[in-house]
Amino acid sequence: MDVFAKNLRRRAQELGLANAEVARRAGLSERRYAHYVSGRNEPDLAMLLRIAEVLQSTPNDLLSATAAAASDPRTTLLDRLNSAATLMTDSDLQAAIAQAEAVVRLRRR
Incomplete structure (x- = not known):
């Protein structure tokens, strides 16, 4: 679970997105998304797919220890x-x- 949480934080930071913005774009409450980012909970497959889409990533990249x-x-x-x-x-x-x-x-001038 810690790997997933770490990858969520890393990818959102790369995109310049706050947790609240990722949550909003994924259709989640900030609190629920915060549980994912903290490693307290994991999303179901449907939610994982939505989060991966928002973060312009793949479920494999978000779940991988070698992301x-x-x-x-x-x-x-x-x-x-x-x-x-x-x-x-x-x-x-x-x-x-x-x-x-x-x-x-x-720039071309």
């Missing part, structure tokens, strides 16, 4: 961007894309 440590910084940033994008409305996503494209254009 990869933080990946390279660029991959972590892309994971964070993807995680945020999944919650955006279409219009918010279009605005974010326009901003990203503007940054790329400025």
Whole structure:
């Protein structure tokens, strides 16, 4: 159970997500998710799948004692961007894309 709790904390930190935000995105109460993060309880399979989806991970990675440590910084940033994008409305996503494209254009000058 400690391995799972540790991996939850590590992955949320990599994505820049607070426990409350992970809980909200997974449809859990903060208290229930806190029990998972503390190692006090383990989720059932359905909840494990939802948490893994929120954390852009797999159940195997979350349960594994040999889960990869933080990946390279660029991959972590892309994971964070993807995680945020999944919650955006279409219009918010279009605005974010326009901003990203503007940054790329400025870099090319």
